[in-house]
Amino acid sequence: MTCVPGKPVVDQAPPSGREMVIIAAGLTVVCLVAAMILGGLYFVTQPAKEHNLHVREETMIRGLLGLTPQARIQEVRRYLKREGKDTQVIYLTGKKLAQLELDGKELAALDVPGDVTAAGSAEAKDEWVKKQIKVADPEHLKYAGRFFVGIEGSQPAGYVVEGVTLGFKTWVRFFMAIDSSYTIQGVEIIEHEEDPGLGAEIVQRYFKNQFAGRSLADIEKISVIKDPLPKDWQTALEQLGDMPFRPWAEKYREMLPKNPNIYAITGSTISSTAVTVGVKAALGNFRKRMNIVEKYL
Amino acid sequence: MSEHRTPPPVSTMLMRGLFEENPIFRLALSLCPAVAVTTSVKNGLMLGVAVLVVQVLSSMSGSLVKHIINPKIRIPVFTLLIAIWVSAMDMILAAYFADIYQQVGLYVKLIVAFAIIISRMELFSMKHSVVPCFWDGLGMGLGFLVGLVLAGAFRELLGSGSIFGIAILPFKPLLLVVLPAGGFFTIGLIMALFNWVDVKRGHKLPSGGGGAHG
Numbered sequence: 001m002t003c004v005p006g007k008p009v010v011d012q013a014p015p016s017g018r019e020m021v022i023i024a025a026g027l028t029v030v031c032l033v034a035a036m037i038l039g040g041l042y043f044v045t046q047p048a049k050e051h052n053l054h055v056r057e058e059t060m061i062r063g064l065l066g067l068t069p070q071a072r073i074q075e076v077r078r079y080l081k082r083e084g085k086d087t088q089v090i091y092l093t094g095k096k097l098a099q100l101e102l103d104g105k106e107l108a109a110l111d112v113p114g115d116v117t118a119a120g121s122a123e124a125k126d127e128w129v130k131k132q133i134k135v136a137d138p139e140h141l142k143y144a145g146r147f148f149v150g151i152e153g154s155q156p157a158g159y160v161v162e163g164v165t166l167g168f169k170t171w172v173r174f175f176m177a178i179d180s181s182y183t184i185q186g187v188e189i190i191e192h193e194e195d196p197g198l199g200a201e202i203v204q205r206y207f208k209n210q211f212a213g214r215s216l217a218d219i220e221k222i223s224v225i226k227d228p229l230p231k232d233w234q235t236a237l238e239q240l241g242d243m244p245f246r247p248w249a250e251k252y253r254e255m256l257p258k259n260p261n262i263y264a265i266t267g268s269t270i271s272s273t274a275v276t277v278g279v280k281a282a283l284g285n286f287r288k289r290m291n292i293v294e295k296y297l
Numbered sequence: 298m299s300e301h302r303t304p305p306p307v308s309t310m311l312m313r314g315l316f317e318e319n320p321i322f323r324l325a326l327s328l329c330p331a332v333a334v335t336t337s338v339k340n341g342l343m344l345g346v347a348v349l350v351v352q353v354l355s356s357m358s359g360s361l362v363k364h365i366i367n368p369k370i371r372i373p374v375f376t377l378l379i380a381i382w383v384s385a386m387d388m389i390l391a392a393y394f395a396d397i398y399q400q401v402g403l404y405v406k407l408i409v410a411f412a413i414i415i416s417r418m419e420l421f422s423m424k425h426s427v428v429p430c431f432w433d434g435l436g437m438g439l440g441f442l443v444g445l446v447l448a449g450a451f452r453e454l455l456g457s458g459s460i461f462g463i464a465i466l467p468f469k470p471l472l473l474v475v476l477p478a479g480g481f482f483t484i485g486l487i488m489a490l491f492n493w494v495d496v497k498r499g500h501k502l503p504s505g506g507g508g509a510h511g
Contacts, residue, residue, distance in 0.1 A: 015369060023367045030362055030374055034381045041385050045392035052395040193403075200403065 050121070057175075057190065064177035064186045065150040065158040066244045072151040074117075076293065077125060080144045081135060089292075090141075092129055094149075096296040099133065104292040147286065149297060156297065158185065161286045165278025167192055168199045168270045176279055177245075182216040182287055185245040187279060199271030207272065209237040210262050211279055213249045219283050222261055224273045229263040304429035314436030320413040321444035321484065322491045327411045331445060332480030334404055338461050341449030343401045345442030347386055351408050352417065352441070354382040356434030359422035368423075375418045376409070383408045413441060448483050 015023060061073055074094040081088040081099075088107065091098045094117050099108040116128045126143060135141045147161040159178045164171050172192040177185040189203045201207055206229060214222065236252040243251075264272035304310065320326050335341045358378050366374050387405050390398040398405075408414070421433045453459055456475025458466035473479045 015367070019367065019369075023370055026362075026365045026367060027370065027374070029365060030377060034377060037381060038384055038388075041388050045388045048392035049388070052392070056395070 054121075060175055060188050060190070061148050061150065061160045061177075064160055064175060064188060066185075066246070067150050067152060067157060070152075071157060074149045074151055074297075075125075075146055076149060076297070077122070077129075077146045078144045078289070079129060079133075079141055081133060081141050083136065083140050089144075090129065090133060091293050091296060092125060093293065093296045097129065097132055098293070098296045100292060109296065156180065159286070159290075161282050162190075163278045163282030165274045165281070167194050167202075167274045168268070169193050169195075172202070172271075172274060172278065174275065174278060174282075176211070176282055178283065178286065182283065184211045184214050184219065184279070184283065186240065187211045187275070189275070194268070194271050199265070199268045201265045201268060202271050202275050205241055206234050206237045207263075207265055208275075209240045210259075211276075212240055212245065213252070213256050216283060216287060218256075218260070219280055222276065222280065224264050224269065224276050225261045226264050226269065228266075230259065233259050233263075302424045304425050304432075307432050310429060310432040311436040311439070314433070314438070314440035315443060316440075316491075318437075319440045319444055319491065320437055321441060321448070322488045324413070324416075325488070326413040326416060327441070328484060330404060330407060330411065331448060331484060332477060334401070335445055335448040335452055335480060335483070336475050337453045337457070338446055338449040340400065341445035342442070343397055344404050345438075345445040347390070347401065347405050348408055348411065348414070348441050348445075349435070349438030351379065351382045351386060351411075352414050352438035353431060353434035355379045355414050356417055356422045356430040356437075357427050358382070359418040360425060360427045360430040363423055371419070371423065372415070375415050378418070379411075379414055380409050413437065444487075447487060448480070451483050451487070452479060 058073060061067075062071070065071075067073075076094075077092040079090040079092070081090060087102055089100045089102060091100070092112065095112060096109050097112055098106065100106055110132065116125060119125055119128075122143075130138065130141060133141055145162065145164075147159055149159055150157040158180070161176050161178060163174050163176055165174070166172070170193050172194070173190045175188045175190055177187075179185055187208045189208060192200065192202065194200045194202060211219070233255055236255055239252075240248045262272065262276050314320070316323075318324055321328065321331050330344065334344045355375070355378050358381075359375060362374065362378070363371075383406065386408070387402070390405060391402070417433060417437050422430050425433070450460060452474045453461075454465065455471045456469065456473070456479065458464060458469045471479075474483055
């Protein structure tokens with residue numbers, strides 16, 4: 001028990017009923033004021049925070065795909081509509097809003113007006129989609145993930161898929177760049193709350209770049225091993241980022257088969273496995289979904 | 298508890314945080330973050346500023362609410378107050394200083410648990426009114442900031458041969474100091490320096506060693 005300086009400990013008897021009421025009232029007042037301050041600040045700072053995030057995401061996508069400044073980035077959002085046992089998938093691409101059966105059979109497709117395509121905020125897009133798709137209860141239509149298409153001239157120059165995986169404490173959000181043959185060009189961690197010095201190392205090149213250059217077949221049978229990271233492989237991994245993906249892959253092509261698995265971060269096997277599982281799932285799902293959505297891009 | 302003690306003069310309140318009662322080197326409080334972030338001057342400075350702001354705001358708000366708070370629950374209330382200001386700092390940094398937030402975001406959240414802040418609220422805010430609390434918080438915050446910058450400068454210069462990321466030395470004199478173990482050596486060395494200066498000025502070393510509060 002801590003004691004107030006200058007007062008004997010015997011003073012700290014259990015509070016009386018009246019005292020308890022006063023304590024509760026004081027706490028309530030403090031909490032109310034706290035909630036108002038934090039609520040107000042959140043209201044003021046949230047738009048700026050979202051804008052920063054948007055800018056950062058775009059820079060990251062351009063970096064991952066090695067796009068020229070003229071290239072365009074088109075977001076593709078995916079929604080799920082669940083009513084009873086019936087589940088439909090809805091894709092919002094740059095051109096079309098496609099409403100599909102789970103197996104890809106088209107139910108409806110309509111053109112997307114230019115102002116919706118150009119809208120920067122996700123909220124504006126979601127609003128529009130909710131207006132187009134009729135559901136009995138707004139809870140039945142849910143946002144279910146997104147990916148980006150990098151468009152160079154009028155040709156797709158690569159895709160960036162957003163993935164989410166459960167890390168040591170909470171969700172880890174990452175971007176994964178993929179070319180048209182489903183080979184990973186790079187992984188970036190966007191948001192995580194892993195421990196500094198341990199799980200937070202997933203953002204380091206020597207970890208995240210281990211996925212680069214691997215094909216769909218490689219990733220399907222990849223696993224996490226606890227062996228120490230070989231020195232020459234680490235040196236190679238540290239290069240990607242200073243060097244664009246293509247020349248890097250060219251230079252270190254022969255090292256990939258020698259290191260077929262992901263080397264876990266020392267002391268952070270859970271975080272390492274989480275990212276690996278996430279990448280595996282995101283790539284597999286993207287391939288399945290791409291078969292369906294490709295014609296609407 | 299509610300009567301105010303006469304506060305010491307402003308200069309004393311400001312200076313004692315910097316030297317006599319420097320949170321890191323004299324009180325030996327919050328050493329863990331001090332070791333963790335001081336790998337460069339910039340990191341130390343940014344976290345130092347964040348701590349300074351949180352310290353000032355927490356000390357002042359602690360002083361404001363002390364009359365409506367039963368002393369029995371002061372510790373949870375202090376924690377709550379610190380949490381408010383840390384969350385506010387977190388939101389403001391994320392919104393308007395995105396680059397800095399990228400680097401110190403993880404540490405800013407940890408300020409909630411910094412012993413120095415709650416200790417100043419307990420030792421000073423409970424006994425003084427808002428204005429002296431501002432000066433005391435400012436002094437303590439500055440002391441912490443200077444401590445972090447000092448340790449950061451020492452470690453960055455010796456460990457990476459640079460200051461503020463600008464290369465000064467063409468080589469890395471002592472890589473060890475930038476590693477976690479080197480953080481302890483650095484803090485220990487500066488602490489020894491503080492004690493040495495203190496002895497030179499005619500003070501006796503406290504029997505407990507470094508910390509004036511034991």
